[in-house]
Amino acid sequence: MTSTVNKVIKVIDNIINYITYAHNHLLSVIIFYFLKQKPFHVHLPSPTNGYHPAVLITGTSSGIGLDTTLTLVKQGYKVFAAVRKEEDAKKLYAIFKELINPKQGNLIPIVMDVTNKQEIQSACTFIRNNLRRETPLIGLINNAALSINLPIEVASEDAFIDSFNTNYFGLVNVTKKFLPLLREGHGRVINIGSIDSWNAPPTMGINSSTKAAIRTMTKIWRMETRTMGIHFSLIEPCAISTKRSERKTNDFRNFKSFSSTSPYYYDEDNDNNISPNTLFNYSNLYKSVGENFGKFEISMPTEIVTDAITHALTSPYPMDTYYVGLDSKMIAALSWILGDRLIEAIESKIFCNV
Template sequence: MKKILASHLSAGPTLVAWLGATVLVERLWAFCLPAVLLLVLLAVVCCVRSGSGTGPPPGPPAEGKAVFITGCDTGFGNAAAKHLDSLGLDVFATVLDLTGDGARALRRSCSSRLTLLQVDITQPQQVQQALLDTKAKLGLRGLWGLVNNAGVCVNLGDAELSLMSNFRGCMEVNFFGTVSVTKSFLPLLRQAKGRIVNISSPAGDQPFPCLAAYGASKAALNLFTETLRHELVPWGVKVSTILPSSYKTGKPRPQTSTWPHLQGAASKAAPPAAPSSNNAYWEQQHQQLLQSLPPALMEEYGEDYIAETKDLFQSFAEHANPDLSPVVNAIVHALLSPQPQLRYFAGPGIGLMYFIHSYCPLSISNRFLQKLFVKKTLMPRALRKQSGLEKNNTKNNNKII
């Protein structure tokens, strides 16, 4: 290269540039190829691991251990209570309705060890009463496990269209309610050096469209869980987070708290999972949203845009996975394994989703979310009008020219 530059040839700089680019590409390829192969291998491992599920671990014996589970009317909580009871644990299961279908099913299928408690986790008095009832049954024993499963998912539309009551309601149940239960039962958990298992959602880590209220509450829960995990290390209490994919978690039940519009504080933890595939539920939510929107917003977005969002959520709920066993197995593993995982990707595709979110460029991650969830075809009405005006202006300008 020095000789070429010294020769004062006109082609010298161009040749040097080409040679330099060639060497650079060669070095980058040699450096990046192993990294690319490693990333591909990690992606495959994540997919296999998230899809394989976690079976019952060869951990400490289950007999004699007590577990407190919230949100057992339907879904993950109901299924986990039945399974843990079958393994010999003393299960304290909270429901919103002691006379409901979920409570009756638990009484029929579980042993006499099961204790049903009516608890709305947004009501501190009910949480404290549940604590007293649990202490009375435990005696001198501590509490081995707390499964914070109760939650709500109210998701009908863009953040601007979501009611403030939806944001407050999701935070009150998914975050503040869980914090209240956890703080109340921590002395019993510390006594037993037990486990805390929080059912969260990938929506708390990734920006799923139309899930702003739900995702924000789960993001708060995720940070609380991670902080708690560090703080409880000296006490010997292990803390795990379960991140489910989309599951059918049952028909929602009326919420008895001060947010009566919310549906069922049973398990609704899957990120894009809708609370129900019930047509009446979605129509009710849709009509409530239409009635509450200011006329200006309705004009900007359009009723057809809002209706499409409702249809997409309902379709997503109808195609959700009815097999809850990956989540139930993850709960069992987190409670009984000698070394529980910090995070469980419960369901196919969750590991791959987190891999793409963590290691791929943001543009690829965003496109993946858009292709995966709420594939809208309509733009808001105001944008459609603007687009039409721009086309007309372009035609007129062309005619003038």
């Protein structure tokens, strides 16, 4: 996709966002008026008053997490940036030291693997001790994720376990641990999902399943905490261009065999009931998806996700769901209008040559 086309798509996407945000604001005002509810509390940094509300972000070593971290720091927030490795924490702090920071935001890297309950508890204790009365925790951005692309039958059990432990249970455990602090600060939870929760091509079923679980959980949790002054938003991005996603997409497009590119490929010694002919068919499917995937992908910069996160964090009427990117909006709309059968028939024709 050329840069000119991407710029045009971004402009169109921004126009739709402005219209959507305005419509959401107007509708929220009307609904809140008749239901006698107040807008959600907004915490904006004020360097002149020394007010730097705190935000915790997971998965900040690269991509969306890194861009959001640096953006919120520049806006004056105190950001606790969670990474899995000590070396990532050191790299992150080095980037912060070079940052132009006129609003005096702060960045504190913390090592926290979202699948490790002990590290989650340690991070919570550290953050609670680091906060002051005038520095409440007002936001949790659950961004850490693991993406595995494999046909479901040939994926090992670990592929499912690791995906749900990171994408779903990790998110749930982190949120549960920090909800008491967020209640004290009348804060917000922002979960990074994916448009794959609505519709995903073959071989992406494991990742799509975790994102669908996140979508449902976010909705229910939002209703359960509505009277507590906390709001849950879901961000559902399209394909986002990062170094990690580019490497993954290139592997896909190069039609490499899934047996040689994924540690989550099935264990032949334990799953030898899968016939060679079945494996051959899945290999052809994987190559077909890879061959056609890039033709319909519109990769957008991470900043469009950061913009949505900032709106969800700072608007008095945050949206429940943000469809980020033009293709994300189109997929959500078409899935609702056309229904599963027609969408699956179209995808089979595009990706599976059926």
